Amino acid sequence: MHRYRFLLSRQWVILTLVAIALIPTMIELGFWQQHRYEQRTARNDLVSAALHAKPVPVEELTSPGHAVTRAEKYRTVTATGTFDTAAEVVVRRRTNADDRVGFHVLTPFVLDDGKVLLVNRGWVPANSTQTAYPKVPAPPAGRLTVTGRLMADETTAASGIKNLKDLPDRQIMLINSAEEARRLDAEVLGGYIQQTAPRAKGGSPQQLSDPGSEDAPLNYAYMIQWWLFAAAVPVGWWFLVRREVRDRAEAPAEPRPEENEPAAV
Template sequence: MYRFLLTRQWVILTLLTLVLIPTMVELGFWQLHRHQHRVAQNSLISQNLKADPVPVARITSPGHTVPRADYWRAVTATGTFDTAHEVVVRRRTSDDDRIGFHVLTPLDLKGGGTVLVNRGWIPTAASQQTFPKVPAAPRGEVTVAGRLKADETTGSSGIKDLAGLPDRQVMLINSSQQSQLLSRPVLGGYIEQTSPEPTDGTPEPIASPDDSSIGPHMAYAVQWWLFAAGVPVGWVILVRREKRDRLEAVKQAAAQDEAAEQPEPATAWKAAETTSRTYRSA
């Protein structure tokens, strides 16, 4: 009855079904893990942004790798901006998705040491080879508040670190690279400045990270699991339909054979008449 399952097309279909079920289940768990990661990240952002600011030198040092637990930590730093060694970071977007630069300025700390400060976004110059017009940083001693961020790498950011860039232009915000250019130690990570705010609105301050949206990952996980449950159901429906079609085909063939074996009415009458004549002659 189910011997058709051994045919080539049904073997392929069954194997495909067996592959799809665990694949879809795994995709569902992948989306679930992304959802859990997003929820944990939102919690971390909220916790660190609401925490009391601490001096940046207290939680990082030269060569230090900022741990994930300190991402977006509210920090302060007091010192003097070193605008002579200011650089711009290429291919950065504003809050409304315009392409431009981030302004990266070293801050020489009052107690010694240097920390990088991302002062915000500015538009590109007329030419990519030209250093853009950068709004002046505050002069004299200043206290900067902001969010602590980890050094960028190609692996963590997906941004390729290009060589041969114009003078004072970089692709990544990386304390080790800037330490080599400055020829002095630089604290690991950098500060994403939130205050003091620029008087004329430029550089444009970087918006706070989103700590409320959880994205569609949980819905995608449920969707993949429903697909995984639907695959065997669909396979059973197809099998039953194939069985029904084959039974109907067998019944139709049997009916046609039976009709073919019955003599036509005219032929049967002639045969009866011939038999009757033969009998009378005898």
Template sequence: MYRFLLSRQWVITTIVALALIPVMIKLGFWQLHRHESRVARNDRIGHSLAATPVPVSELTRPGRPVPGEDVWRRVTASGTYDTKGEVVVRMRTDDEGKPGYWVLTPLVLDDGKAVLVNRGWIPANGAQTQFPDVPAAPSGKVTITGRLKADEQPGEGVKDTKGLPPRQIMLINSERQAAQLHRPLLGGYVELAEAVGKDQPQTVAPPDHSSIGPHMAYAIQWWLFSAFVPVGWFILVRRERRDRAAAASAEASETETASAEAAEAGTHA
């Protein structure tokens, strides 16, 4: 009854079904790992944002990448802004998606080192070939509170484009800026949490660490798909067997009818 399973068509169908099951299971675990990674990231960000601020010099040094566990940590820094070393970061948007710039200003600390400070966002209202009008940084000594971020690298959502207008950059990288400023810069940069003074750039909103994304739902979907494969294969086999049985029965009935008609015709003859 099931000899048709040995046909070329059904052998290929069975092999494909058997191959799909482990692939779908693996894809489900891949999505599960992404879910777990997202949850761990959210927990790390939430812990960092809720922690008591510490001096930025305790977490980073010149030429040293910011460790992953210290990204988003709340930090403080005291010093004076070096407006001569100020630049703007192109192609950055505000919370509503409007195009503009980030204002990046070095803050010179008491020990002579400096740290890059993202003072916030300003709109791109003028020609992008010229340095935009930037709200003046507070003068004198200031104390800031912000979030520590790692240096940006080409390929992280931004392009490393050369030939830009003066004092404009595409990504924030402390080592590159240190070469321009001829001053030691702490690794990474500080994203200002609260503006110091009036008429300052719009501060960047903290990261959303409440959403876990759809990865768990995708994992469950892949596992359900893997369970449906043998069920679907069984249904197709039963349907094929039923159709073949019906065809065989119809053929037998036609043969029997033809034989009966032939016998009747012979009798009359």
């Protein structure tokens, strides 16, 4: 076993400790990617089921004070009533498909029973300072039926967007039915909808696209990758050890001191 005494050297002790630490770390990273894969797969399944579900009247899924659930989110709903453009506001710092910064247009929609549904009609561009109220095309007048995707109330915790105060007139940061109920002094259905029909004339506001699926297969590939790395660490360590043993065995023996001294006369 003297051939392996080099493993007790400082360099090899450090290398071995690093290898030992890497194995459980990589295994844990693999499990983390597995959890991400499962979460994204479940989310994609929910979104797909919601997008393909039959449209239902909005009040079958939400009511004043209701918190929209994950299973209800993205469901297609319909509502009949009239737009209240006098109480319309815009939501700051929102981007379109081209990553241009602008506003989302949030218009209260008064239902036949007097309750209010918040309708995100889409995106409009901002002016240079984002302080002035933008030009917003008017929605259709009179009684009509709108269709849209049901969305949950926005919060700072979920979105990371700070709910700033003292904003310019008729501008908000987050779409939140409880806050809008206080502003409007009305019964507001929980959550809001992203309007999909009828489509705005002239293409503005730009209506928002359906949510895309999250890349779950990528997480699965990362999971396998981390576990392969974990398996490769001890194999690589043993390969280095064997090469060190071979190199030491093939190295010429160092001459003894007496062999280098001149012969006595």
